[in-house]
Amino acid sequence: MLETSARLLKLLSLLQTHRDWSGTELAHRLGVTTRTVRRDVERLRELGYPVLATQGTAGYQLGAGAALPPLLLDDDEAVAVAVGLRTAAGGSVAGIEETSVRALTKLEQVLPARLRHRVSTLHAATVRVAAAGPKVSPDTLMAIADACRRRVGLRFDYTSPHGGDTVRSVEPHGLVSFGRHWYLVAWDTGRVDWRAFRVDRMALRSPAGARFSPRTPPGGDAAAYLADRLSTRAWPCQATVILHEPAESVAARIWPGMGVVEAVDERSCLLHVGADDAAALVWMIITVDVAFTLPEGQPELADALRAQAARCLDAVGGE
Numbered sequence: 265m266l267e268t269s270a271r272l273l274k275l276l277s278l279l280q281t282h283r284d285w286s287g288t289e290l291a292h293r294l295g296v297t298t299r300t301v302r303r304d305v306e307r308l309r310e311l312g313y314p315v316l317a318t319q320g321t322a323g324y325q326l327g328a329g330a331a332l333p334p335l336l337l338d339d340d341e342a343v344a345v346a347v348g349l350r351t352a353a354g355g356s357v358a359g360i361e362e363t364s365v366r367a368l369t370k371l372e373q374v375l376p377a378r379l380r381h382r383v384s385t386l387h388a389a390t391v392r393v394a395a396a397g398p399k400v401s402p403d404t405l406m407a408i409a410d411a412c413r414r415r416v417g418l419r420f421d422y423t424s425p426h427g428g429d430t431v432r433s434v435e436p437h438g439l440v441s442f443g444r445h446w447y448l449v450a451w452d453t454g455r456v457d458w459r460a461f462r463v464d465r466m467a468l469r470s471p472a473g474a475r476f477s478p479r480t481p482p483g484g485d486a487a488a489y490l491a492d493r494l495s496t497r498a499w500p501c502q503a504t505v506i507l508h509e510p511a512e513s514v515a516a517r518i519w520p521g522m523g524v525v526e527a528v529d530e531r532s533c534l535l536h537v538g539a540d541d542a543a544a545l546v547w548m549i550i551t552v553d554v555a556f557t558l559p560e561g562q563p564e565l566a567d568a569l570r571a572q573a574a575r576c577l578d579a580v581g582g583e
Contacts, residue, residue, distance in 0.1 A: 271296070275304050277338075279315060279326040286323040339379055346371055346383045358399035398464035400446050405439065407468055408448055412436045417473020418450070423465040431469070434459070435476045438486035442494070442521065449486035451479050458482060460493050494521040499538025503545050503565045507533050508555040517552050542568035 271294055278285060278293060287298040294301065305315050305324055314327040337345065349368040352360055372380060411418050415435075422432050434450035441447075446463040458481050481489040507514055511525045511533035518525055523537035535552065539545045542564045549556060550572070558566055 272304055272307060275301070276308060276313065276326075279308075279313075279324060284318050284323040284325050290324065342371070342375060342379055343382055346375070346379075347386065350383075350387060357402050357405065360402060398445070398462075400463045404463060404466065404468060405446065408436060408439060408463065411472060412438055414475075415478060416475050417453070419469040419473060420461075421467040421469065422461060425462075425465075432459075432461070433473060434461075435473075435479065437479070437481055439463070440486050440490045442490060447490055449481055449489055451476075451481075458489060460490050491521060492524050495523045495536065495538055499540065501541050501545060501564070502536070502538040503542075503549075503562055504534055504536050504559065505549055506557040506559065507535050507552065508557070509533070514552060514554055517554075522548060543572075546572045 274294060275290065278290060287301050290301045291298045294304075296304075301324075308315050316325045316327040317323070318325055346368060349364045349371065352364040372383065375383065408418065417433060418436050419431065419433050422430050424430065433453045434448075435453065436448055436450045438449050439446060440449060440460075448461045448463055448466070450459060450461065451457075452459040483489045483492055506528070507525075508531065510530055511527035514533065514535075515525050518535070523535050526534040526536065528534060535549065535556070537545055537548050539548060545565055546568045558569065
């Protein structure tokens with residue numbers, strides 16, 4: 265009986281790799297006959313695992329069932345799930361904290377001592393800095409994701425960060441999780457342009473809109489469009505400088521939301537940035553740590569750069 269149980273667990277582990285297995289392959293892996301494989305497959309089905317027989321290849325595949333059966337995870341997978349659940353417990357989705365903690369507790373109860381030690385060691389050595397931020401409803405996220413998948417329009421009330429509420433009708437493209445916020449990137453049918461909306465400022469309306477044909481957002485995908493919008497378009501103070509290094513070498517130093525790099529030639533590129541004021545732009549440009557030139561026509565940034573340069577010279581005695 266013990267040998268049979270161990271073999272069933274090994275068979276289940278093989279089937280969970282999401283590929284078709286022929287009966288001959290499984291028999292070879294398990295060291296049994298194909299008849300024994302068929303018998304073991306039937307036992308798994310009796311336990312609630314939807315093992316499908318693939319047509320034409322006389323093979324087997326694990327399908328999706330109506331209920332969630334027990335899962336087999338290898339060591340690295342178990343640690344990854346535990347770390348992910350602990351991270352999700354402090355996430356930006358409302359109500360997920362308690363669910364994540366419950367799932368993590370169940371997982372840690374059955375982890376072998378060696379894995380429990382790895383997870384607890386990482387947890388003990390990690391300090392999570394709590395960052396205040398709005399929570400979003402998982403139901404709202406699922407409704408938006410479903411509209412993106414089915415390509416149906418959305419209508420919602422939107423509270424602008426500058427004040428005032430509007431009713432928007434959009435063709436949703438995709439959700440982007442950025443920092444502590446969730447954004448919907450969508451084609452705004454009223455503005456006839458692409459827009460990014462903070463999900464925590466949205467209140468969905470019913471019914472859903474009509475079906476639409478998908479569009480490609482500027483930059484090629486939702487993440488690229490949002491990075492560009494957060495870097496420049498959404499800020500009251502914007503600027504462009506010439507960096508005297510190729511785009512490839514500076515791209516890694518530009519964090520998402522900071523700015524957008526545009527290649528010029530093999531020796532230089534443009535950096536487009538945005539911030540609340542020129543002083544913040546100076547700080548952002550300097551942190552890239554690259555020689556740069558300020559094109560004409562940006563007097564506010566030029567004054568801010570001179571002021572910063574004077575402070576730096578004063579700090580070293582005007583040398």
